[in-house]
Amino acid sequence: xxxxxxxxxxxxxxxxxxxxxxxxxxxxxxxxxxxxxxxxxxxxxxxxxxxxxxxxxxxxxxxxxxxxxxxxxxxxxxxxxxxxxxxxxxxxxxxxxxxxxxxxxxxxxxxxxxxxxxxxxxxxxxxxxxxxxxxxxxxxxxxxxxxxxxxxxxxxxxxxxxxxxxxxxxxxxxxxxxxxxxxxxxxxxxxxxxxxxxxxxxxxxxxxxxxxxxxxxxxxxxxxxxxxxxxxxxxxxxxxxxxxxxxxxxxxxxxxxxxx
Amino acid sequence: xxxxxxxxxxxxxxxxxxxxxxxxxxxxxxxxxxxxxxxxxxxxxxxxxxxxxxxxxxxxxxxxxxxxxxxxxxxxxxxxxxxxxxxxxxxxxxxxxxxxxxxxxxxxxxxxxxxxxxxxxxxxxxxxxxxxxxxxxxxxxxxxxxxxxxxxxxxxxxxxxxxxxxxxxxxxxxxxxxxxxxxxxxxxxxxxxxxxxxxxxxxxxxxxxxxxxxxxxxxxxxxxxxxxxxxxxxxxxxxxxxxxxxxxxxxxxxxxxxxxxxxxxxxxxxxxxxxxxxxxxxxxxxxxxxxxxxxxxxxxxxxxxxxxxxxxxxxxxxxxxxxxxxxxxxxxxxxxxxxxxxxxxxxxxxxxxxxxxxxxxxxxxxxxxxxxxxxxxxxxxxxxxxxxxxxxxxxxxxxxxxxxxxxxxxxxxxxxxxxxxxxxxxxxxxxxxxxxxxxxxxxxxxxxxxxxxxxxxxxxxxxxxxxxxxxxxxxxxxxxxxxxxxxxxxxxxxx
Numbered sequence: 036x037x038x039x040x041x042x043x044x045x046x047x048x049x050x051x052x053x054x055x056x057x058x059x060x061x062x063x064x065x066x067x068x069x070x071x072x073x074x075x076x077x078x079x080x081x082x083x084x085x086x087x088x089x090x091x092x093x094x095x096x097x098x099x100x101x102x103x104x105x106x107x108x109x110x111x112x113x114x115x116x117x118x119x120x121x122x123x124x125x126x127x128x129x130x131x132x133x134x135x136x137x138x139x140x141x142x143x144x145x146x147x148x149x150x151x152x153x154x155x156x157x158x159x160x161x162x163x164x165x166x167x168x169x170x171x172x173x174x175x176x177x178x179x180x181x182x183x184x185x186x187x188x189x190x191x192x193x194x195x196x197x198x199x200x201x202x203x204x205x206x207x208x209x210x211x212x213x214x215x216x217x218x219x220x221x222x223x224x225x226x227x228x229x230x231x232x233x234x235x236x237x238x239x240x241x242x243x244x245x246x247x248x249x250x251x252x253x254x255x256x257x258x259x260x261x262x263x264x265x266x267x268x269x270x271x272x273x274x275x276x277x278x279x280x281x282x283x284x285x286x287x288x289x290x291x292x293x294x295x
Numbered sequence: 296x297x298x299x300x301x302x303x304x305x306x307x308x309x310x311x312x313x314x315x316x317x318x319x320x321x322x323x324x325x326x327x328x329x330x331x332x333x334x335x336x337x338x339x340x341x342x343x344x345x346x347x348x349x350x351x352x353x354x355x356x357x358x359x360x361x362x363x364x365x366x367x368x369x370x371x372x373x374x375x376x377x378x379x380x381x382x383x384x385x386x387x388x389x390x391x392x393x394x395x396x397x398x399x400x401x402x403x404x405x406x407x408x409x410x411x412x413x414x415x416x417x418x419x420x421x422x423x424x425x426x427x428x429x430x431x432x433x434x435x436x437x438x439x440x441x442x443x444x445x446x447x448x449x450x451x452x453x454x455x456x457x458x459x460x461x462x463x464x465x466x467x468x469x470x471x472x473x474x475x476x477x478x479x480x481x482x483x484x485x486x487x488x489x490x491x492x493x494x495x496x497x498x499x500x501x502x503x504x505x506x507x508x509x510x511x512x513x514x515x516x517x518x519x520x521x522x523x524x525x526x527x528x529x530x531x532x533x534x535x536x537x538x539x540x541x542x543x544x545x546x547x548x549x550x551x552x553x554x555x556x557x558x559x560x561x562x563x564x565x566x567x568x569x570x571x572x573x574x575x576x577x578x579x580x581x582x583x584x585x586x587x588x589x590x591x592x593x594x595x596x597x598x599x600x601x602x603x604x605x606x607x608x609x610x611x612x613x614x615x616x617x618x619x620x621x622x623x624x625x626x627x628x629x630x631x632x633x634x635x636x637x638x639x640x641x642x643x644x645x646x647x648x649x650x651x652x653x654x655x656x657x658x659x660x661x662x663x664x665x666x667x668x669x670x671x672x673x674x675x676x677x678x679x680x681x682x683x684x685x686x687x688x689x690x691x692x693x694x695x696x697x698x699x700x701x702x703x704x705x706x707x708x709x710x711x712x713x714x715x716x717x718x719x720x721x722x723x724x725x726x727x728x729x730x731x732x733x734x735x736x737x738x739x740x741x742x743x744x745x746x747x748x749x750x751x752x753x754x755x756x757x758x759x760x761x762x763x764x765x766x767x768x769x770x771x772x773x774x775x776x777x778x779x780x781x782x783x784x785x786x787x788x789x790x
Contacts, residue, residue, distance in 0.1 A: 089696045115698030126693035129788040130711040139707060140697050172788035188697075198696075 042067050042196060042228045043088060047097035050083055057083050058252045060097060065196075070222065070229040072239030075249035076275070081232045084249070085200055088230065089115055102195070116140070119189025119197045119227075124205040125181035127173040133184045134169030137191055144192075158187040161221055179210040186221070196228040203238060215241055236260070236279040248272055319348040320532050323361055323370035326354050326737065326748050328558040328565065329414065329496060329551065333374035335569035337522065340542060341535035349535070354745060355658060356646070356737035358383045362523075363653040364739075366402055370658075371528035372539065375406070376414055378518035388455065388516040403526050407540050409519040412496060412548040416450070416515045417507035418460075419493040421483060425506055432509040433464050436490070440468035445488035447476035455516060456492070463514040495548050498555035520546070546572075589761045593746050598765065600660070601742035604735060605728040605769075608664045612671030612724055617717065619672065620679020621705065630680065637673040645670070645734045653738060663735030670731055671724035678720025682713025715785050722777040729770045733762065743769070 043065040050058040058080040065071050073081035086092040087099055090111030099106040101114045120126075127136045137158070138151050146154075159166055162183040173181055182202060189197060202218075203211045219242055222229050233239050239246050240260035247257040256268040267273035320341055324334035334351055342349045352370050355361045358379045364370050381390040384398050399405055418433060425431065428439060436442065450456040451473040461467060469490075474482070482488035484503050493500060495507055522539060529536045546554075554572060557563045563571075619637070623630020640648070645666060652662035686709060694708040710717070736744025743766040750758030 086692065091692050091695060112698050112700070115696050118696070120693065120696035122689055122693055126689060128690065128694065128708055128712065130714070130786045131788065140699060143699065143703050143707070172786070174788060 040066050041100075042069075042102055043230065044100040045084065045087065045097070046100065048084070048087055048094040048099060049096040050080075050087070050092060050094055056252055058094075061252075061254055062097075063247060063254065063257070065228055065230065067195075068226045068228055069245065070231070070243040071245045071247060072231045072233060072243035073247050073249060074233055074236060074239045074275075076234060079249040080252040081249045082200055085198055085230060085232045088196075088198060089118060089120060116192055117195050119186075119192075119194040120200070121182075121185050121189045121197070121202050122200045123202065124178065125173070125183075125185030125188075127181055127184060127188070129173050131172075132169060133171055133173065133176060133180075136173070136184060137169070137188045139188075141191055154191060155187075158190055161190070161224075162186050163217060177210075178206050179214055182206065182214060183217075186218070190225075194227070196230065197222065199229070199231040199233075201232055201234070203233070203235070218242060236263075236276065248275060250275075319350050320346075320372070320528065320535050321350045321352050321370045323352045323355050323364055323373035325358070325361055325373070326356060328498070328555050330374050331565040332554050332558060332568050332572075333410070333520065333522075333546075335565045336542065336546075336572060337372060337374070337539050339566075339569050339573055340538045341532070344534040344538050346532055346534040352658070352739055354736055354739050354741075354748065356649075359650055360653060360658070360738055363650070364658045365404065365523060365525060367654060367657050368525065371532070372522050372524040374410075374520060375523045376518040376520055377406075377409075378415070378516045380406070380523070381516075399523070400526070405524055405526050405529065407522045407524070408543040409521055410542060411520075411544045411546045412551045413517060413519050414494050414496045414551070415510075415518040416456070417493050417495045417510065418490050419483070419497075419500060419505040419507050420490050421486075422504050422506045424489055425508070430508065431506075432511045433460070433514070434511050436469065436508070437465045442469060442489040443487070444469050444471035444490045445479040445482040446471045446473055446492050447479055448473045449476070450492040460514055463512055496551040496555055498552065498559040501552045501556040502560050520551070586757055586760060589757070590764055593743065593761045594765045597741060597743050597745055597762070598769075600740075601729075601732055601744075601766070601769065604660060604664055604667060604732045604740060604742055605725060605773075608667030608728050608732075609671050609721065609725045611668050612675055612728075613721055615668075616672045616675030616720070616724075617679050619676040620717075621683065621710075623676065623680045624683040634673070634676060634680065637669075637676055640669050641673050645731050646737060649735065649738050658739045660735075660740045662738060663732065663740030666735070667728045667731055671728055674720040674723040674727070675717070676720075678716050678723075679713065682716030682720075683709055685716065686712050711786070712789065715781070715789055718777065718781055718784065722774070725773050725777070726770050729766060729773055733766050 041064045045061060045063045047060040047062055048058065049056075049060045057078075061080075061084065063071070063084070073084055075081050083092055087094050088101065088106065090099075090106045090108065093108075101117065104110055104114065106114050127133070128139075131139065134155070137155065138146075141151050141154070155166075155169070159169075164180065164183050164187070168176065168180060168184070173184075176184065182205075185202075203214060206214060215238060222242065229243065231239065231243055236246075244259065245257065246260055246263060247254045248263060249255065250271050256263055256272050263272055264276050267276060322334050322337050322341070324330040331353060334353075338349050338351045352364075355364055355370075355373075358375070361370070361373055361375070362383060365373060377392070377395065378388050380399070381395055382388045385394055396406070418436070420430060430436065430439060430442075446457055451471065457471055461469075472488075476492075479488065479491040480499050480503060483491045483505065493505065493507060499505065500507065524536065550572075554568050557568045557571070558565060619630075619633055623634055643651075648666045648669065649662060652665055656662035656665060690712070691709070694704055699707065732740070732742050733744035733747050736742055736748050743762040746758050746762035747766075750756065750760075750762065
């Protein structure tokens with residue numbers, strides 16, 4: 036039985052390419068407003084799982100339900116319009132200006148200029164961008180600006196869920212930290228359901244309440260960040276956790292210390 | 296879509312212009328001087344009866360093309376040689392006349408009696424040299440092993456050329472040298488050689504004062520000049536045909552040689568030569584304009600037709616090629632098959648493709664345009680496919696994830712992103728069409744190829760340049776236009 040409070044249900048979905056199994060039967064559900072991070076090393080199947088939600092990849096087995104509707108080729112278009120999708124480096128179309136990217140679907144849906152303009156104003160304030168940047172082409176923007184425009188595009192139709200696939204991967208550490216803070220503010224304020232794919236445990240812990248750690252096509256542990264750190268379910272979980280190093284600067288040599 | 300409709304209308308108009316009008320007698324010619332002069336003579340003769348409109352369909356390529364044109368009804372009469380007909384229709388240049396007549400009749404064709412001369416192979420010598428040695432027949436050569444023989448490479452290579460001739464006349468004592476035909480004439484003219492091969496009505500015979508040696512053992516096949524006609528046309532235009540048949544026996548080899556020389560040495564137009572032959576007032580030697588002037592005239596006269604051929608062919612190639620490329624990007628199997636087919640067509644030599652088109656489409660602009668269209672297809676479809684495939688998967692997915700309709704996805708994201716590559720394909724296709732369209736003149740499509748192929752047949756470099764230079768300039772112009780179009784059409788984000 037599926038409660039209506041569950042926005043997103045992945046029910047035993049699996050995927051294989053020939054001999055290679057990318058995803059063993061996996062289940063996961065998100066309640067309305069819940070924020071879940073899929074973490075794990077490259078090739079663990081987390082990105083496959085995310086793209087199944089949008090019908091970009093069809094599952095070999097199992098099903099995906101979005102707000103009670105099964106995601107199939109016939110329903111995918113409607114589901115996609117209720118989800119915002121943000122990928123690495125913004126995923127902006129190079130032939131359109133930033134504004135053109137953000138408003139593409141709204142224009143095709145016949146929104147009035149006034150409505151589009153009003154929405155743009157709200158989104159610009161949300162992602163803290165100047166309006167004149169909208170006239171620029173993607174290559175004329177910085178990496179951080181491109182990602183902010185990508186977030187605007189994802190939010191344009193005011194979707195119920197936001198799906199992020201490694202959104203910060205291409206950014207340098209300072210820009211990344213700033214954008215992480217802003218993104219946290221945005222999603223906290225909008226109370227959207229969020230599914231985030233990242234290999235950065237700290238980012239996952241910052242942005243999401245619940246984490247699911249994938250390894251070789253299986254969720255090996257799901258829970259709050261502290262649970263993964265304090266109660267690792269398998270040796271792999273503790274290995275993954277300890278691979279995320281804290282920054283501990285080496286101490287300068289003390290003049291009093293005797294020479295070794 | 297308005298401009299598509301007008302393009303289709305235009306295409307229909309061209310098609311109409313190239314199909315037969317009832318009540319017009321159409322006389323064809325191959326693309327060389329003698330054929331054009333004979334056709335002009337027939338045109339003027341038929342016109343003089345006042346029976347109907349008479350039109351000269353100039354510039355058809357070789358025997359296969361003209362035969363296809365007359366069988367298809369695109370022309371009604373044209374000058375031909377019996378040997379060429381036997382070779383083309385019976386694959387035996389020495390076949391009997393009765394066999395030929397039967398085959399022609401089965402195709403709805405007939406031939407007149409000979410016009411009075413033969414355009415056969417012959418060996419030629421300077422008149423004074425031949426007379427001083429008393430060499431007038433081919434069999435006389437056997438007794439003069441000291442004679443230096445310079446032959447065209449083609450004649451040396453043909454089985455009915457030197458090797459057959461040597462056996463037939465016992466000429467083993469002579470050692471011929473093979474060279475370019477033009478150079479062989481120069482060698483004879485300068486006295487460096489004594490004997491060369493020639494055609495019996497070659498203008499060079501008159502120009503260099505050569506005589507042909509009599510074929511006393513009848514080695515060379517017969518190439519009697521005749522008119523080929525459609526039997527149906529003969530019934531429709533009885534008075535014209537009576538007049539044309541009145542020409543038989545009226546032109547001897549010396550006369551034909553002189554008429555050819557008027558064209559090739561004095562540079563008279565075939566129409567004027569025909570007029571002169573028929574006793575009408577000739578306009579006298581044509582003053583040739585300067586090369587630059589000549590090019591200007593060629594551009595004005597042939598440019599619009601050339602442009603139209605290229606434009607319409609490319610227009611339809613885009614209309615079909617882009618969807619073909621899209622289909623290929625969607626379905627590997629169907630698209631792959633279509634692209635392979637387009638690639639195969641690309642390997643057919645353009646002249647051969649033009650020949651294939653004649654039985655279906657006749658002669659003139661329409662088959663030429665279809666051939667250009669077919670050639671233009673692959674670069675456009677191939678580049679559309681390449682452009683679509685070059686879109687990164689992540690961006691494709693990002694576009695799909697927006698929930699755009701498949702049509703919007705294609706029109707708003709995929710095609711614009713592939714546009715620079717597609718435009719390059721269209722440019723390649725257009726420039727190729729500018730070049731290939733010059734070959735279309737061989738099937739009477741007009742354009743810059745007209746002076747080029749006429750010039751080739753007359754060995755007239757200047758005339759070739761008058762067509763080739765404008766064609767090259769047009770290719771450069773196309774390149775320039777595309778540079779501007781690219782700047783306009785491709786958004787800054789993709790440059």
